[in-house]
Amino acid sequence: MKVVAFKRELQGTGASRRLRISGQTPGIIYGGTEAPVTIALDHNALYHALKKEAFHGSVLDLELDGKVQKVLLRDFQMHAYKQLVLHADFQRVDANQPVHVKVALHFENADVSPAVKLHGATISHVANEIEISCLPSALPEFIAVDLSNMDVGTSLHINDLKLPEGVTAVTHGNNLTIATASVPAGQVSADAAAEEKK
Structure with missing residues (x-):
């Protein structure tokens, strides 16, 4: 641009x-x-x-x-x-010097994850961007986050992300949470009530 x-x-x-x-x-x-x-x-x-x-x-x-x-x-x-x-x-920027930049996360495949498909859970996006380090030529426009394997009660962390070649996450030693899957509280009680009626 x-x-x-x-x-x-x-x-x-x-x-x-x-x-x-x-x-x-x-x-x-x-x-x-x-x-x-x-x-x-x-x-x-x-x-x-x-x-x-x-x-x-x-x-x-x-x-x-x-x-x-x-x-x-x-x-x-x-x-x-x-x-x-x-x-x-x-x-x-110098083409030969790594840059530290915040890059947007694009969340994909939530609708086919076991959490959503089987349990009607909600996947919450805890972070919408992460800080990365790479050479200017390797800078991605965004980072795709695949949610297809998420199940209820699980979380996705920075270390779970598949980063493009030459790109590393700047975590400052913290494996930050990116997304979590949980069943809404109202739905849990409704499911429990349905079980009791059986």
Whole structure:
């Protein structure tokens, strides 16, 4: 995905406010061997890009003064109630250096799992993203989570995930829970009552 940016000379609250009024969003590019550069981006293009999941978890081509550099979206600030992007931070990436990024989880096959199919259980998604480390070229858009083997009372953890080649989960020593399967409380008592009537 491509982002077009312009160098921003004026800084400060007033300059940023004027930028936003003119339909642009202030931002910054940092990291790597070069100094940080303050930039301006087209607000509408950025706002719509932020709605795409791939924009958050992909290496982006950022064009600045005719030169393209590889960056990751690191942070952005939204207005409290307006549909307005206030600021965006991008980090330069080196093709030979691993990056640490949060990537979305896509849950699949819940409807064919024993928990749902046989017991009418509910599978709760405890986490919707995980932190990973990999080279920029190996960065996945998302990580698929196969729920087809989940049964009632079981949990799926980070260590159970099948990660793409070259990708490792950053767990900080914790095997965090990703999903759990449990039967809703009302259903358990209804099943018990049905058993008693037999």
